[in-house]
Amino acid sequence: MSFKEVDTIAFDDQKPGTAGLRKSVKRFQTPHYLENFVQSVFDAVPALKGDTLVLGGDGRFYNREAAASIIRMAHANGVQRVVVGQGALLSTPAAAHLIAQEQATGGFLLTASHNPGGPDGDFGIKFNVAGGGQASAELTDRIHAISQAIERYWISELSLPSLDETGQHEIDGMVLDVVDPVSAHADLLEAQFDFPRIRQWLSEKPERFVFDALHAITGPYAREIFCRRLGAPMASVLNSQPKDDFGGGHPDPNPHDAAGFVQGFRKTSGAELGAASDGDGDRNMILGPHRMVSPCDSLAVIAANHDCIPALAGNLKGVARSMPTSRALDEVARSLEIPCHETPTGWRFFASLLEGGHIRLCGEESFGTSSDHVREKDGLWAVLAWMQMMAARGLSVDELLEAHWRRFGRHYFVRHDFALNSEQGEAVIQYLGKQADQGHPDTESPGHLMDRFHYTDPVSGHRVENQGIRLSCPDGARVVFRLSGTGTKGATLRIYLEQPVPADGDWRRDRQTVLAPLAQKAAEVAGLKSLAGRETADVII
DSSP: EEEEEHHHHOOTTTBBBTTBEEEEHHHHHHHTTHHHHHHHHHHHHHHHHHEEEEEEEOOOHHHHHHHHHHHHHHHTOSSEEEEEEEEHHHEEHHHHHHHTTOOOEEEEEOOOOOOSSSSSSEEEEEEEESSOBBOHHHHHHHHHHHHOOOOOOEEOOOOOSSSSEEEEEEOOOOOOOEOOHHHHEEEEEHSSSSSHHHHHHHOGGGEEEEOOOOTHHHHHHHHHIIIIITTGGGGGEEOOOTTTTGGGGGGOSSTTTTTHHHHHHTTTTTEEEEEEOOOTSOOEEEOOOOOOOOOHHHHHHHHTTTSSSSTTTOOOEEEEETTTTTTTTHHHHHTOOOOEEEEEESHHHHHHHHHHSSSEEEEEEEEEEEESSSSHHHHHHHHHHHHHHHHHTTHHHHHHHHHHHHOEEEEEEEEEEEEOOOOHHHHHHHHHHHHHHHHSSSSSSSSSSEEEEOOOOOTTOEOOOOOOOOEOTTTTTTTEEEEEOOOSSSEEOOOOOOEEOOSOOOOOHHHHHHHHHHHHHHHHHTTHHHHHHHHHHSSOO
């Protein structure tokens, strides 16, 4: 079989964000754009030659075309075996598990996570390393450096078999394995939890659970796990057919983008637990009849009730949260006398701690929670954790939360997102950075302290700088400022507000009311009105 060496020129916008390279579909359809980035990975990871590569994605528009190109490039770059999900589909946590299970050198995950799909939407690609975790900052930097100097890539003229049927194919010295994308991950999750107990809980009141797959990748996984293995009615899994445009919706499981599901769930008679996942299956939203569970609280409640989860019971040796995530988890870790690590945003930092054996549970405020069963966040794992806690404790969502606050206090938390242009975003961050370097805000704020967050990985020793700016208040409240790394245009400024209240305080108040004064202080400190002409957030979560 002949390989083609294709001359190319570098693109100046291929620096990956916190979870891979995300751009518009149209940008990825630019001739050579996808291939340049993929070749940069092959050049940065020479161990892929002669070894195994995993491939799959969330099914968004351009997924199949990208998968076919990557298989042909893998062949041309000497990969011995490619394991691809049927239909070129794999959820992100399932792909991470498959990389570990197949002892692959790594895998390409075709996803833009929670970003919109369709021909006018976004596409993304990221490389996960051996073991299933996201590429390290060092490897990401190396890939980017190669992409800026690339002059050629290799691709074969391989005729591919259908990816819609499982089976093994040998093609000109390379093995192509098309595998069921669901079963192995469902088996893994079943091994983490007490499925007979959850099945009994569901059978007592079949209408108590509703899950919205948002026409994204978790539909087939949800049908297999919740319906076939746990006995929930098929009607309890909504929008279960994956679509390349996510049904025209926004596949982000939060109360803003999934507002229709939230409203519908609250009108559903008898529903006690509502849940949703995102485009690639790594995020989760947990709902009770009267409130959404903050992802920060969700992580802390799971940690406090980890003895309900068979895979974690008796061995929660350490936990971690991203820096912007509230410190509710810290209180639980303190009571359990275990370490609580604070990392930058980005799951690769958790993956390093997981690989190093430092933690068994981790999560972030952006609706991501997982354990050490995979090296990615896992939306369905989090949903099953809440099912397990409710079944074991005999408590509702509200009762679990209130019992937690009664014991540990409450950390009121909210995130304000401001959609700015790139110049405005940079101006705000520079202004905040100058204040952080002085150690205090440039306003009349006695006792308020500001700093930049830096992090040294305790496993690799690698240090990363400027991972957000923190404002600490005398009463224990905290504000975090950072630019999002998941957008494809402009700049999203994220402001995280946190106000702790002790267990004997008033933790029944409306969170927006509690946090309103802190939000005003944050806007003043950031100079939003003068630098960006803004006072009100575009999205509040």
